[in-house]
Amino acid sequence: MKARVHVMLKDGVLDPQGEAIRHALGALGFGSVEGVRQGKVIELDLKATEQAAAEAEVAQMCEKLLANTVIEKYTIEIA
Incomplete structure (x- = not known):
């Protein structure tokens, strides 16, 4: 199985x-962008x-290592 964590x-x-x-x-001319949120x-x-x-x-991996749950949220996809 594959998992994808955002x-x-x-x-x-x-x-x-x-x-x-x-x-x-x-600066590159894309002035219509009002906001950006960057993640992994x-x-x-x-x-x-x-x-x-x-x-x-x-979910346990996310809670223990993959995400800093104080400031980050995560979603999991399993395929």
Whole structure:
């Protein structure tokens, strides 16, 4: 099974990288961009065969390592 984790800063948390991207896009002539939030995607290959077990295991990974849950939120896709 494959898992994809999307990690983003929580709403209200300052995103300096997103702001730098927005500024650079403006400098390149893309003035219609009003805001950018930058995050990360993590892809995992899992041995699990049951979707529920895989999702639970990946959630534990996120809570322990992949996301800083104080300032970040995450979503999990299992395929």
